[in-house]
Amino acid sequence: MIVDFTRNPQALPGACDVCVIGGGPAGIVTALELARRRPDWHIVLLEGGGTTMPPPAELDPYVGTSAGKAPYPLSGSRLRFLGGTSNHWGGWCRPFDVEDFGPRPWLARSEWPLERADLEPWYAKAAKWCEIGSTDYAEDSLSPELADGILAVADSALLCNKYFRFSPPTRFGRRYQEALEQTPNLKVLLRANAVGLDWLGERVDAVRIASTQGAAGRLKAGRVVVALGGIETTRFLLVNARQAPPGSGLGSAMLGRCFADHFGLTPAEALLPAQLQYARVEHPTGTVMPVLALRADAQRALATPDFCITLVPQPEAGSLEPAYASNAALGFRGGQHWRYRMQLICEPPANPDNRITLLDEVDRLGVPRLRLDWHVAPDDFRASVASLREVGAELGALGLGRLRTFDEAEFAQGAPSVGFHHLGSARMADNAEGGVVDARCRVHGIENLHVASSATFPACGFSNPTLTIVALAVRLAAHLTGVSGSQAEEPS
Amino acid sequence: MRRRGFLIGGASALLLGSGAVWLQRGAPWRGAETASAVRARLRLGDGAYAAIRALQGTDPIAGAAMAAMQGVADPAIAIENSLIERLGLARELDIAAPAFDRRLAAAIGEDFRQARLCAGSDWVLSQTECEVAALRLMVFGAQPSVTNEEGYAQGQIAEIIDWGQRETQQDTPFNVQGDGHSGIWIKTRGAPPWVRFEIGGERVGTVHTGDLITTGLYGDLQGRILSTPGAYEVALVDEMARIRQPFGVFTVRPRAARLVRADGSVSKVFCPVQGWGPSAAVAGQPANPQPNGNEAFWIQTACAPPSVRAFLGETELRTTVSLDLVTASVPRSRIARPGEWMLELRDRESGEVLQVGRYAVVAGPAAPVAEAAH
Structure with a gap:
């Protein structure tokens, strides 16, 4: 059932087994998985917006302050209506790599308290929720069909080809609206904003709810899942930290810290075989997009964060022309070559100074607005760019091409592009000193408060986060209900 | 067909590339010695120099090796000696061009593997590669530069x-x-x-x-x-x-003429309605039924902004705006009972309203008593 709380405040039940706060991909998947696994439970999903793009006034809670050398585009990629940011998602999907989960001693604070293998079955379920036809991302199985359009790096010790897949993209609100309406033990309240938590000892007792039209209420909940997106989740947790039990994850010094986003740079160009297609291409198993990346051993040896490279053909004249690659005497293998710009999507290091804090000013719901301090420092990308010089030497040794890095003052002079992936500010860690939630996404020290959000990611490779968000949401639902994956229904 | 324009070598070509810049600053032999005179002092045979001469597009990378030769009395000889040693040619100075090519390629590959790179270049290049580019420039002068013209x-x-x-x-x-x-x-x-x-x-x-x-x-x-x-x-x-x-x-x-209202004012967003329909229906029976059973309106007008929405009374209709036509649909349930409503176009951005006309729903014929009883 889907009800507009503003028009029907009486529809708010007095209590529920689980209250899921936030109707984006994480919240919708968590709510439906919970409801299907436990038909005896009553689940309530709170969505701050309606079912369509809200008028500007309803976006008021997203207004905040961004500080730093280059202000972060806070209003970008945050949609306050059912389906959340999936409503303008590009559909890029890729699980994080094994090495992204750590340990990586050369990267501070980059270790997950779980391994990729722990997520494997949940990635498979997430692929179904995201409507991806295949879960095969392996270079060995995908590269042969695409050999004409990718760099031949089988002999490379540094580079490999990795692959993204694509969701249609799934607009979770529209796609699963019927399921939300028809699941008997699930109630969705639209225009119902969670504005605070009430406590009973060391447990959350209830969620306080308000609409921008003045409706208000209180929902007792056996468990609460915060699934508000990578920025709003942290703001909500910070708002409730003052009343939280001492020593809990909400009291962690890491709450709000290490906000991160994938950032993009173009620090190099290369002379490589012509007609490489590092773009969306058709494969018998579906649409994929190849990218170049460092092999795990190379990341370790060169002490780099994870990153990937796309190649963009350059028609303009440059300092080294394609004709140069016609010289077999210089080690080139032959064939036409092009110049390509090398665009990097970089894993952001976990920097505690990149931080979400609360301001004294409140929004129209009475909730404190946020301030985000964020910047990309040269040290965040220098190791990655330096590793490109090693890649260049290897390209030369293999006869594949030549590579040129640009002057840092040239490629890093403006603000880097961002992925609008809001990550890391309610980190997952083994204890409350290191983070906010544990490996099962439960807030440390609070038995019935959980988080389903990319805010929990302590490290993020270069892959877009949605698939991992959904995988963790399904896993959380399984943990909360005690019902394993095989007993749950598939998305419908 | 790709068209190429050629800039012929000479003084202007010497301005191209960092190697040529170094030449301008004053190589020891420049002005005092021709390229052929340089060639005459070198040891490698014609086969090697035929191979070197055949290299294409190497001038832009010559500068790094030449810059490293600052202060060296005879850079060409120094670079040639370096090449002879690295390619193992001390006893094969008269090596044939194809064999020289193979040795050169192997030496460059080895440079890359041994991280013997060309200092001072933003391109990642082998030291041998830069040196042979410099030697080519010194012995044979600047190459014609190949540039792409703007033709497609x-x-x-x-x-x-x-x-x-x-x-x-x-x-x-x-x-x-x-x-x-x-x-x-x-x-x-x-x-x-x-x-x-x-x-x-x-x-x-x-x-x-x-x-x-x-x-x-x-x-x-x-x-x-x-x-x-x-x-x-x-x-x-x-x-x-x-x-x-x-x-x-x-x-x-061209912009269509805007609607002139009865009071003489001119609409900023609407053009006159040239036709519309349907204007009436029988209760529960759409006059322009759609596959899903809805009633559908069409409003022909030479302009309507994308932000326009159709309203039947105070009911907002699902509206589609195209260049000459606005279409809107209303659920069948909305016309289940008799009534009359104004069909309007309202522009969300400007706030302007255009009254299209009145739509009437009339009562249907009374059902036979016997049928109604069932």
Whole structure:
């Protein structure tokens, strides 16, 4: 059932087994998985917006302050209506790599308290929720069909080809609206904003709810899942930290810290075989997009964060022309070559100074607005760019091409592009000193408060986060209900 | 066909590339010694120098090795000696060109493997590679520089299956996207991902999603095109192969006359309604039924902004705005009972309202008693 709380405040039940706060991909998947696994439970999903793009006034809670050398585009990629940011998602999907989960001693604070293998079955379920036809991302199985359009790096010790897949993209609100309406033990309240938590000892007792039209209420909940997106989740947790039990994850010094986003740079160009297609291409198993990346051993040896490279053909004249690659005497293998710009999507290091804090000013719901301090420092990308010089030497040794890095003052002079992936500010860690939630996404020290959000990611490779968000949401639902994956229904 | 223009070597060519810059600053032999005189003092035979001379496009990288020779009495001899040693040619000075090529390629590969790189170059190059480029420049002078001219051949890049939107009216954005640009889509088969869209001779941002290309009119270009009625050729452009494929024309029609209201004021957004319907229906029986059972209205007008919505009374209708037509649908349940309502177009942005006409729902014939009893 889907009800507009503003028009029907009486529809708010007095209590529920689980209250899921936030109707984006994480919240919708968590709510439906919970409801299907436990038909005896009553689940309530709170969505701050309606079912369509809200008028500007309803976006008021997203207004905040961004500080730093280059202000972060806070209003970008945050949609306050059912389906959340999936409503303008590009559909890029890729699980994080094994090495992204750590340990990586050369990267501070980059270790997950779980391994990729722990997520494997949940990635498979997430692929179904995201409507991806295949879960095969392996270079060995995908590269042969695409050999004409990718760099031949089988002999490379540094580079490999990795692959993204694509969701249609799934607009979770529209796609699963019927399921939300028809699941008997699930109630969705639209225009119902969670504005605070009430406590009973060391447990959350209830969620306080308000609409921008003045409706208000209180929902007792056996468990609460915060699934508000990578920025709003942290703001909500910070708002409730003052009343939280001492020593809990909400009291962690890491709450709000290490906000991160994938950032993009173009620090190099290369002379490589012509007609490489590092773009969306058709494969018998579906649409994929190849990218170049460092092999795990190379990341370790060169002490780099994870990153990937796309190649963009350059028609303009440059300092080294394609004709140069016609010289077999210089080690080139032959064939036409092009110049390509090398665009990097970089894993952001976990920097505690990149931080979400609360301001004294409140929004129209009475909730404190946020301030985000964020910047990309040269040290965040220098190791990655330096590793490109090693890649260049290897390209030369293999006869594949030549590579040129640009002057840092040239490629890093403006603000880097961002992925609008809001990550890391309610980190997952083994204890409350290191983070906010544990490996099962439960807030440390609070038995019935959980988080389903990319805010929990302590490290993020270069892959877009949605698939991992959904995988963790399904896993959380399984943990909360005690019902394993095989007993749950598939998305419908 | 790709066209090439040649800039002939000589004084102007010497200005190209960092190596040539070094030459201008004063190589020891420059001015005092011709290239052939330099060649005469070198040890490697004609086979090696034939191979070196055949190298293409090496001038831009010559500078790094030449710069490293600052202060060396005879850089050409120093570099040649280095090459002889690295390629193992001390006893094979008269090596044939193909064999020299193989030795050179092997030495360059080994340089890369041993991290023996050319210092001072932003390109990652082997030391041998830079040195042979410098030697070539010193012995044979600057190479003709190959430059691409701006010409594009007309040809087939991809099959165009369909595209849109193909026309609009002056000052009327269309298919407006989140950032305000007017969106154009092209369904293709076989378009390489680097192909770009061109309209009126200007290339614009192009996104490939499989066989669908999305592009449009952005920023100043949107303002310029939409403000100027005319026909704008649209094309795909492969800048790498230098091929251009025109596939149609985008038309901006002159602005239609705006509605003059009864009080003499002129609407900023609406044109007169040229026709509309249906104006009446029998209760529960749409006059213009759609497959889903809804009633559908059509309103013919030469202009209506994308932000317009149709209202039946105070009920907002699902509205579609195209160039000459606004369509809107109302659920069958809304016309289940007799009544009469004003059909209006309301523009969300300007707040202007255009009253289209009254729509009446009349009672249907009374059902026979016996039938009604069942």
